[in-house]
Amino acid sequence: MTNIEDSLKELEDEARKCLRCRLSTTRTTVVFGEGSSAADIMFIGEGPGKQEDLTGRPFVGRAGELLTRIIEKGMGIPREDVYIANIVKCRPTVDLKFTRDRPPEADEVKACTPFLLRQIEIVCPRVIVTLGSPSTKFILQTSTGITRMRGRWGRFMGIPVMPTYHPSYLLRNGGEKSPLRKDVWEDIKKVLDRLEMPISAK
Numbered sequence: 001m002t003n004i005e006d007s008l009k010e011l012e013d014e015a016r017k018c019l020r021c022r023l024s025t026t027r028t029t030v031v032f033g034e035g036s037s038a039a040d041i042m043f044i045g046e047g048p049g050k051q052e053d054l055t056g057r058p059f060v061g062r063a064g065e066l067l068t069r070i071i072e073k074g075m076g077i078p079r080e081d082v083y084i085a086n087i088v089k090c091r092p093t094v095d096l097k098f099t100r101d102r103p104p105e106a107d108e109v110k111a112c113t114p115f116l117l118r119q120i121e122i123v124c125p126r127v128i129v130t131l132g133s134p135s136t137k138f139i140l141q142t143s144t145g146i147t148r149m150r151g152r153w154g155r156f157m158g159i160p161v162m163p164t165y166h167p168s169y170l171l172r173n174g175g176e177k178s179p180l181r182k183d184v185w186e187d188i189k190k191v192l193d194r195l196e197m198p199i200s201a202k
């Protein structure tokens with residue numbers, strides 16, 4: 001293990017025991033994040049959903065499958081070569097029956113994001129892609145929604161940030177046939193261009 005992998009492992013061990021916010025009382029698993037510790041690109045979503053909570057892995061439900069297709073087919077990069085995390089590590093739901101997910105509350109984001117900040121510091125990606133409003137608002141410290149923020153470069157901790165739509169938003173708006181796909185593809189092309197990576201397929 002490299003020093004970077006050791007640091008990530010230590011942080012993950014700490015997160016797995018975390019009781020800093022109310023989400024610790026309802027989670028099945030802490031979803032720390034996964035991917036290459038040497039990743040050029042870090043994707044940041046809002047929080048784990050049902051499948052993620054059950055498996056302990058980020059973006060493995062339907063939205064995760066779509067994100068994986070964007071990464072592997074659209075960008076031409078194996079998923080394991082990027083790093084994927086969320087702003088909160090435990091699943092936020094609307095009620096104790098776990099019927100529906102919800103965006104994390106401000107106090108949950110405040111309690112959890114020290115983990116994310118450390119992940120960014122350790123992995124030190126060349127580009128961050130924020131997925132959806134909550135992660136974009138936190139990373140770029142803005143109150144502007146994703147529709148206006150997407151496709152415009154920002155910067156966080158000295159790292160270029162590209163906001164785009166969350167895959168679950170695409171799924172709710174037509175899925176594979178969503179008209180928003182072309183917006184996401186435009187955003188992704190900007191990322192590939194910045195990293196001087198070849199643009200493979202749509």
Ligand code: SF4
Binds near residue numbers: 023088089112
């Ligand atoms: S969401 Fe974050 S701060 Fe809250 S209990 Fe889980 S790991 Fe801790």
